[in-house]
Amino acid sequence: MARDSQAALVALNRFGLGARGGASGDFLNAASDPRGFVKAELARPNGVLLEVPGLQSTPALGKAVFDYQFEIQQARDAAAKQAAPAPATEGQPPPDAKAQRRNFSLNSIAMELAPKDLAPKEPSTEPPGKPPENRDAAMSPAEAMRPNAPKPPPAPLNIIQKTFRAEALARLQRAVIADCGFVERLVVFWSNHFCISANKGGPARMWAGSFEREAIRPHVLGRFGDMLKAVEQHPAMLFFLDNQQSLGPDSRAGKNRNRGLNENLAREILELHTLGVGGGYSQDDVTALANIITGWTYAGRLGQLGAPGSFVFNANAHQPGAQRVMGKIYDASDVTQGEAVLADLARHPSTAKFIAAKFARHFVADDPPPALVARLADVFTRTDGDLKALATALVDSDDAWKAPLSKMRSPYEFLVAAGRLLAQIPNDPGRYLAGLNALGQPLWAPAGPNGFADSNAAWAAPEGIKLRLDISAQIASRLADGVDPRDLLELVAADAASSETRKTIERAESRQQALALLLMSPEFQRR
Numbered sequence: 100m101a102r103d104s105q106a107a108l109v110a111l112n113r114f115g116l117g118a119r120g121g122a123s124g125d126f127l128n129a130a131s132d133p134r135g136f137v138k139a140e141l142a143r144p145n146g147v148l149l150e151v152p153g154l155q156s157t158p159a160l161g162k163a164v165f166d167y168q169f170e171i172q173q174a175r176d177a178a179a180k181q182a183a184p185a186p187a188t189e190g191q192p193p194p195d196a197k198a199q200r201r202n203f204s205l206n207s208i209a210m211e212l213a214p215k216d217l218a219p220k221e222p223s224t225e226p227p228g229k230p231p232e233n234r235d236a237a238m239s240p241a242e243a244m245r246p247n248a249p250k251p252p253p254a255p256l257n258i259i260q261k262t263f264r265a266e267a268l269a270r271l272q273r274a275v276i277a278d279c280g281f282v283e284r285l286v287v288f289w290s291n292h293f294c295i296s297a298n299k300g301g302p303a304r305m306w307a308g309s310f311e312r313e314a315i316r317p318h319v320l321g322r323f324g325d326m327l328k329a330v331e332q333h334p335a336m337l338f339f340l341d342n343q344q345s346l347g348p349d350s351r352a353g354k355n356r357n358r359g360l361n362e363n364l365a366r367e368i369l370e371l372h373t374l375g376v377g378g379g380y381s382q383d384d385v386t387a388l389a390n391i392i393t394g395w396t397y398a399g400r401l402g403q404l405g406a407p408g409s410f411v412f413n414a415n416a417h418q419p420g421a422q423r424v425m426g427k428i429y430d431a432s433d434v435t436q437g438e439a440v441l442a443d444l445a446r447h448p449s450t451a452k453f454i455a456a457k458f459a460r461h462f463v464a465d466d467p468p469p470a471l472v473a474r475l476a477d478v479f480t481r482t483d484g485d486l487k488a489l490a491t492a493l494v495d496s497d498d499a500w501k502a503p504l505s506k507m508r509s510p511y512e513f514l515v516a517a518g519r520l521l522a523q524i525p526n527d528p529g530r531y532l533a534g535l536n537a538l539g540q541p542l543w544a545p546a547g548p549n550g551f552a553d554s555n556a557a558w559a560a561p562e563g564i565k566l567r568l569d570i571s572a573q574i575a576s577r578l579a580d581g582v583d584p585r586d587l588l589e590l591v592a593a594d595a596a597s598s599e600t601r602k603t604i605e606r607a608e609s610r611q612q613a614l615a616l617l618l619m620s621p622e623f624q625r626r
Contacts, residue, residue, distance in 0.1 A: 104594035106133040109500055112508075112626040113462060116280030117516030118590045120582075125278075126593055137494050140282045141487055147282050147319045149312050151269045157309045157334055160262060161408015165400035167258050231526055259305050263297065264307020267528040267542055275524050285319045286311065287488060287511065288461050290543075293330040293372060295339040296549040297543040302338050307543035310335035322456065323484030324445035330408045330437060331368060334397035340364040340548065347393040347418025360418075365389035367548045373444040375453030390418040391429060392437045451479040454489075457553075462493060463502050465554050471498040502537040504625040507558040509551065510538035512626070513567065517618055520587060523580050534570055538563065571618035575611040584613035592622040618624045 107129035111118050118125040129136040139144060155163075203444045241457045256264070274283045290311045297307040314333045318326035330336055337343050345361035346353040354361060357448065365388035394417030398405040405411040412434040421430035429436050444450060451548065455475035459467035475492055484487040493499055515533050518525065525531060535542050545551045552558075584604050588596055600620045607613035617623060 103130040108592050108595040110137050114281045114590055117519050117550050119519045120522040134494055137279055137281050142280055144320050152536050157306055158406045158408040160305050163258055163361050164301050165407055184537055221565040259301050260520050263304050264528050269358050271525050271528055271531050275518045290315050296545055296547050299339050306335035306420040320487040323486055324442055326446050337397055343396040345393050350416050350418055352416040360389050369602045371549055374449040378449035387422040391422050393418045445484055451476040461553050468498045471496055506626050507555050508624055508626050510535055510540040516600045538566055568619055571615040575614035579611040579614040584617045
């Protein structure tokens with residue numbers, strides 16, 4: 100039983116999101132057939148989709164956010180017009196200073212009414228230890244998780260925040276109720292690989308959830324090439340990396356406007372999405388690809404090129420002529436020119452190696468076994484980027500089961516695992532969002548286009564551990580009275596729990612302390 104219990108712990112922690120509390124029987128099911136327990140979710144391809152009533156498509160959300168921004172801008176313009184002092188005429192005294200201050204206050208009111216995240220911003224450059232300001236909770240994380248904490252009156256949420264919170268809640272609920280959580284882990288992995296940041300501005304925050312639902316989830320068990328195309332043509336990615344501002348220098352729009360080529364998206368496609376650093380591309384390849392994807396944009400509020408918020412190809416912004424990328428000439432003059440490049444990049448040997456190494460690093464170890472990486476790269480190549488085959492090969496590998504549970508759960512995995520164990524299906528995302536901000540992994544908002552770090556060094560720093568302990572204590576203070584931590588330990592690890600962990604929990608001075616210690620135990624924190 101001990102060997103099966105250890106395999107069950109690997110199944111639930113390394114591949115999944117931890118055992119669920121209540122009568123789920125997750126640990127027993129995993130112990131009886133560890134690999135089958137993990138792979139069962141791969142046999143349900145529709146289970147990866149997130150179709151929740153009320154969640155809208157990207158174009159629908161685009162229209163809503165564009166109209167909202169337009170209304171805010173109109174209010175600002177009206178306030179500025181009222182604030183402008185009348186021109187002084189000869190012989191008249193200058194405008195009263197107090198009256199000027201009153202007029203200027205109208206503009207201040209309009210600015211206060213406008214959400215702070217409407218103005219496009221560059222992604223935050225703060226390190227993980229200094230997360231961006233929490234826009235989703237009026238209280239600090241510690242106050243939010245404290246029992247019976249006095250709550251300030253809620254501020255009215257604008258349409259952007261309402262949408263973001265609804266998308267976050269749907270994602271969190273799915274993660275908490277999933278059987279094993281392997282598919283949800285795959286969603287998180289690929290969403291972080293092809294990341295955007297909700298902190299970029301209003302459209303990015305509005306589209307963060309729909310981007311994952313539309314460009315990531317449908318392809319998690321499909322083909323990498325299809326996901327790559329869906330991601331690079333999604334309005335959220337185009338907005339995040341400013342491709343809607345990129346104009347071919349020799350295009351009609353480029354000649355008529357004082358704006359030119361933007362290489363952001365092209366560079367990240369090569370460096371982060373496909374080939375990887377050292378994958379064989381040059382600066383000339385970046386520039387050529389940037390030229391090729393000029394005209395890849397989305398329709399604006401007026402819908403002149405298509406439905407507002409939908410992907411469109413603007414021929415007037417596209418750089419004409421053939422381009423050479425990675426030694427191959429692409430001479431099409433429309434959207435298919437870029438699609439052909441993406442298809443070739445998806446099949447490039449450097450892409451297979453890069454994806455395989457990153458996949459193994461996420462699930463197995465910071466320094467994964469070279470044989471495992473080689474095996475995954477081979478599967479990726481032979482199956483033309485079949486991501487279900489890649490996930491299956493990972494689970495079938497003995498190396499993936501033999502490696503010790505040495506990686507620290509990310510903040511998201513930690514908080515979701517706690518919710519699963521304590522059978523707390525969220526009906527409001529506030530506590531999770533506050534906790535993620537405090538721990539340095541704000542939802543859908545990494546500091547840069549390379550996503551959140553995936554290493555022990557990122558999450559096991561002393562300050563991060565202290566914050567986890569604080570949050571574990573806050574969770575325990577709310578929920579410990581209704582559970583027995585000793586019973587929960589059986590659900591978490593059963594016979595795989597160490598004698599040290601058992602003794603620590605048994606010797607705790609209270610249920611609250613015992614539960615907090617369980618949540619901080621290696622059996623719970625490590626994967």
